[in-house]
Amino acid sequence: MINNIVDFFKNLPAKQCTKCGSYIEEQHECYNHTCDECTDIKDL
Numbered sequence: 808m809i810n811n812i813v814d815f816f817k818n819l820p821a822k823q824c825t826k827c828g829s830y831i832e833e834q835h836e837c838y839n840h841t842c843d844e845c846t847d848i849k850d851l
């Protein structure tokens with residue numbers, strides 16, 4: 808049972824960086840499993 812929509816989103820599992828373990832704010836559809844600090848941008 809979902810009490811309200813807020814609780815529904817709160818129960819969603821947060822993405823966590825696989826390197827440092829910090830939580831990741833999803834800003835892109837396909838985001839890496841690491842946070843910005845741990846993500847090496849090699850394409851540039």
Ligand SMILES: [Zn+2]
Pocket residue numbers: 824825826827828829841842843844845846
């Ligand atoms: Zn990290």
